[in-house]
Amino acid sequence: MRRREDVLLVDGYNVIGAWSMLSSLRDSSLEDARDLLLEMLADYQGFTGMEVIVVFDAHQVPGIGSTFNQYRVSVVYTKEKETADACIERLSSELALRSRDLYVATSDLVEQHVAFGNGALRISARELLINIQQNRKEIERTLDYGSKVRNELDNNLSMDVKTKLERWRRGQK
Known part of the structure; x- marks a missing residue:
């Protein structure tokens, strides 16, 4: 799952309920659980290059559904009388036609x-969490490796340039 044209549709409340860290947070603050999920998915999107769309069920809330971006992740609240499952079905059939x-x-x-x-590949909430955790470890490993490697200019210069610089340093022409 590393091609830029790939799309990940996430059933937001289903994932919140499936991940223990988010379900315990949901009990005290649903908004905080949603925000943490979106932060994690934004990191995942940045690492994989996939487009991430999170669908939250708002079918019991009166009014029109909304779509917006948070952390560059597309967030969809369903329309009145539309479940997240129905919205995901609709989006998956629309997006599957775009050959991605x-x-x-x-x-x-x-x-x-x-x-x-509808032609989509399925991934469980648990598998998604494992992928996110593996990506986080890879990022940490990359950052840790980068701090140990010195970026020395000396290794990238030809002997001719090194000689000229040494002469300048000693005040010779």
């Missing part, structure tokens, strides 16, 4: 089968 790889992250087995039927 489409992944749907949910632990809802029925939703996984419907997404698979």
Whole structure:
């Protein structure tokens, strides 16, 4: 899952309920759980290059659904009387027609089968968490390696340039 044209559709509340750190946070503050999920998915999007779309169920909330970007992740609140499952089904069939790889992250087995039927690849909430954790380790490893390597100019200069610089340093022409 590392091609820029790939898309990851995430069933937001399903993932929050499936990840223990988010479900415990949800009990005290649903908004904080959503924000943490979006932060994690933004890091994942930045690392993989995939477009991430998170769908939150708002079918019991009166009004029109909304779509906006947070941390460069597309966030969709469903329309009134539309479930997240129905929205994901609609989006997966629309996006599958654009010849790109489409992944749907949910632990809802029925939703996984419907997404698979629309041509999407399914990924469970647990698998998504494992991918995010592996990416985080890779980023940390890269950052740790970068701090140990010295970027010395001396190794990148030809002998002729080194000689000229040494002469300048000694005040010779």
